[in-house]
Amino acid sequence: EAQVTQNPRYLITVTGKKLTVTCSQNMNHEYMSWYRQDPGLGLRQIYYSMNVEVTDKGDVPEGYKVSRKEKRNFPLILESPSPNQTSLYFCASSLPGPGTDTQYFGPGTRLTVL
């Protein structure tokens, strides 16, 4: 089944404790992206990657890192989480780019930073 998977689905952590949220897709998509969703703000793009070893900042990249060592995986790293990063996070993937094709979204990761 074609899908985007995220782990963990739920995470409660404390300020400053490094964490990684994994994202994997099995559709051989070149493009992958991370979003955060907050009430009243819709989805805001954090980082995106057009292909392996190619990443770029979205609209809200501060406090986040990403890597794209393999085509199928695009982990989101919070080196020192803070309470304002409490949010619902979505990973997405698509063919060459969102400007040319629809994105497929993962189920989401709900993160709480205390």
Next chain:
Amino acid sequence: GESVGLHLPTLSVQEGDNSIINCAYSNSASDYFIWYKQESGKGPQFIIDIRSNMDKRQGQRVTVLLNKTVKHLSLQIAATQPGDSAVYFCAEGGSGGFKTIFGAGTRLFVKA
């Protein structure tokens, strides 16, 4: 700057009626627009898209209209069903880049 906005945060319709969800965008160079549906506890799901060289596109029970003159697009859902209850997002892509900009979303309630 670029923005994609929605006119109404919530919309309530009677089952069987048609629904219209509106969206405004500000970047006149945008050339690709997408509507997503997000059900509670799930990620956004593609509904329909339209490119800037089109005014209208139809899918199964859904139609997207694009008015480039006033930078407005709408999603029309025919014979709205309880399963259509969700939050609907319009999104803008293209413009020569790879970013996607989402609107804040409209929550659709379907009354039985």
